[in-house]
Amino acid sequence: MSAAKAARQTTGAYAIELHNVNVFYGEKLAVKDVSLNIQRQKITAFIGPSGCGKSTVLRSINRMNDLIGGARVTGEVVYNGENLYASNIDAVEVRRRIGMVFQKANPFPKSIYDNVAYGPRLLGVRGKKQLDEIVERSLKGSFLWDEVKNDLKKSGLALSGGQQQRLCIARTIAIEPDTILMDEPCSALDPIATQAIEELMRELVKKYTIVIVTHNMQQAQRVADMTAFFSIRKEALEGGKDRRWGVLVEYAHTPQIFESPQFEETERYIGGEFG
Amino acid sequence: MAVNTISSETQEYLRDEDAFKRNLRSRHFRGRLWRRFFQLALVAAFLALIALFFNILNSALGYVVEDYAINPITLAANGDLGALPEEELVMILVENRANRLPVYVRDYLYAGDPAVFTTLPLSALLSNTVLPAGTADLTIRELSVEQQAELLLNNIGQPQLIAIVEEQVIEPTILQTWSLTASLFERDQIEAEFQENYAAQGATLFFKSWINLDFLTSPMSSNPAAAGARTAILGTLYVVIVTIFIAFPIGVGAAIYLEEYTSGSQNSRTARINRLIETNIRNLAGVPSIIYGLLGLAIFVRALSPVTGGRTIISAALTMALLILPVIIINAQEAIRAVPSSLREASYGLGATRWQTIYKVVLPSALPGILTGTILGMSRAIGETAPLIIIGASTFILFDPTGLQSKFTVLPILIYNWTSRPQDEYRVAAAAGIIVLLILLLILNATAIILRQRARRSLTA
Ligand SMILES: Nc1ncnc2c1ncn2[C@@H]1O[C@H](COP(=O)(O)OP(=O)(O)OP(=O)(O)O)[C@@H](O)[C@H]1O
Ligand SMILES: [Mg+2]
8 A cells, every 4th residue: 555545544534435436237327426525433324215326325335236247336436545446455355344234134044143253253253252252242332232142042033123133233343344334224123223223323433434324314314414415317218218317416414404405406305395 | 197097987897896796706716616626636646645655555565375495493493593503504505505505605705707607716706705724726616515615604694694594495485475455355265265275285374564674684586585675775875875975065066156156247158158057957957867877878887987897886876966966956056046135245244255155144044945955856866767777787686785886786676677577476575675765765855854954943043
C-alpha cells in the first residue's frame, strides 16, 4: 500500500466512498451513477421505493454481488483508501472486514454456539477457551446472551424470529468487522423485537460503521445519522414496455432529509405519496 | 384497474349463486373421483407387493421328503457332525469316498486352471498350503490315500469338512417338495402320499424352511439339498460395498463441481458445456444396464485386465459404479440445489471461501438428499444381474471371495442360475435366495437410512 493511501486510511473521515457506481445484472442496468460517502461510526440509512436498488448498492459494498452470475459493478468503491474492485483485492477479505445482516434471518442449521463460532473458526481460531470467550462476548454484544446462555447447544433454528436476527448479528460481530451492512433487518419482526435491534444498533455504532436499508421511515429517523434516498428512473421503450434503473436522489443528515428535503420527489416519498 | 375492465357478463357470472352451487358440487365430485383413484393406485401397489412376498414364501417353506445315501445317525451321535473332530471327518471321507479325495483338494484348495491339475507337481499347484512331508514334487495322483487325507486334514477347516461329508457321504437327496399352501392345507394328503411312495425306502418327511443357517453358511453345491448362498452373499456384499466406495466420492464430487463451481456462470461457454454434460448424465441414467456390462467387459475385464485381474470383484464394482454414478450425481445435484441460497450468502458474508462454504454449510445440509441417492444407487447395484452376467461373474464357485482380485458370484446370478436348472428343488432354493437378497437389501438400506436420519437430525435439533 502506498504512503498516500495509508495516510488516507488513517485520516479519512469516511469509512466507505462510492464513486460513480453502476451495477448491472447481465445486460440490465440496475443502479446508475451512485456517489456517496459513508461516515465512520455513524449509522447511514438507505430508503426508497421497492426496486430502486437499495439492496443492490448495499451488496456492492461487500462484493456480495460477485455471487450472482452476470452481476457487474463499475466505478469505484473505496474502502480505507483502496478500491474494493481493484484486481488485487480478495473478496473473501472484503467480506471479513465488512459484515452483513440479511432481511430474512438466516442462521445455519447448527447450534447457537456453532453459529457464532462459525466466523472465528473460518479464520482459524481453534482453542475452546478462545471460542467460548468470543461466543459469550458476541452474544452479549447482540443482547442475546441472557436468553440463550443456558442452552447454547440448542439449534439456532429453534429461536424466535427476533432472536434469530440477533443471533445473526452476534455471528457477524464475532469476527470483529469494521462495518456492518444490514438489509431490512427488522422487516420480519414485531415492534418489540424491532426496538431491541434498534437499541442494539445504537450500541454497536460506538464501535462499528453501520449501513442499514429500511422501508420504515420512523426507523430511519430514530436510528440513522445520515439518510440516502434512492428512486427509480424510467425510459419508455417501444411496445409499451419500459426500462428502469435506480438512482441516488438525495443524501444528507437525517433531520434534513425528513424536515427540509431539497427535492420534491423526496418530500413526496417520505410523505407517503409515492408508489 | 382490473376491476374496471371486467365485462358486465363476467361480473354477472361471478355473482350467480345457483351456478356457483352447481359448479361447487361438480368440483367436489371431481375431487372425490381423484381421491378414489389415488386410493386404488395404492391398493394395487400394495396387492402386488403382497403377491410377490406370498409367491416367494410359498416356495421357500414347506414339507419335503428327504433321503440319505448314508444316514448321519450312523456317523455321529444324534447325527450331529459338528461334534466330530477334524480327524474323524477326514476318516469318514477316507472310508466312504477314498477315490474322490483329489477332487476335494481341487475344489477347496486349488484356484487355477482345472486342466493342468492332475499333471503338475503339488508345489506348483498349491501355494500357501501345508504339504505332507516329501510330496512337493509329486502330482496329486502319485500321492497315497493317507497322504491325500493328510493334505486335506492339514489345510481344510472343520466347517468345510462337514460340508464335504454332508454333500458327498451323507448325500441327502430331496425326493419331493410341497409348497407352503399345500403344506398347511393338505397335510393329510401329503402324509398319505409319503406313506405310499417313500416310507418303505426309509426316507423322512419333515417341514423344511429353506432359509436356515445352513443355507446362509454353506457354499454352492451340485446337490440342491446341500446348496447354500454363502459365496453369493459374500460376493454381493463385497461388490456393493466396493461399488459405493468408488461411486459415492466420484458422484458427489461431480455434483459439487457442477452445482457450486460452474452453475450460474457468466461465461456462456461454461454454461453451455455444463448443460450439455448435465443432459448427458440424465440420459446415461436411462441407458439399459446390459450396455454398462458391455462397457465393463471391454474396459475393465479386457483392456485393464493386468490391473483388475479380469472377471473379478473389482471389475464388477467398477462396472456397477459406472452404472449407478448418474443416479448418485443427479440426486446429489438436486440435494445441493435445494440448500437455500440464504445459507450460502450467510457463509460468504462472514468471509468464508468457496470451499469452506461447501464443506461447512452446503454439504451438511445436502447430506440427507445425497444419501437418498446413494440408497437408490445401492439398491440398484444389489439387484442388477445383466451387467454381471456380461462381465462374467462365476455361476459356480466354491471359494469365498478373498480380495478385490478374486473371482466371485452374487445373489441375483445365483438365483438366476438356480431357477434355470431342471431340478424342482433348485427352484425352491432360488426362492430362499430371493428372500436372502431382499433381507440383505433391507439391511443395507436400513443402514443408509439410519445414517440419513442422523444427518437430518443434526440439522434440526
Ligand atoms: N439477482 C438479480 N438478478 C437480476 N436482477 C436483479 C437481481 N436482484 C435485483 N435485481 C433487479 O435490480 C433492481 C434493484 O433491485 P434491489 O433488490 O436492489 O431493489 P431494492 O431497492 O432493494 O428493493 P426492495 O426494497 O424491494 O428490497 C430491480 O429491478 C431488480 O429486479
Ligand atoms: Mg432490497
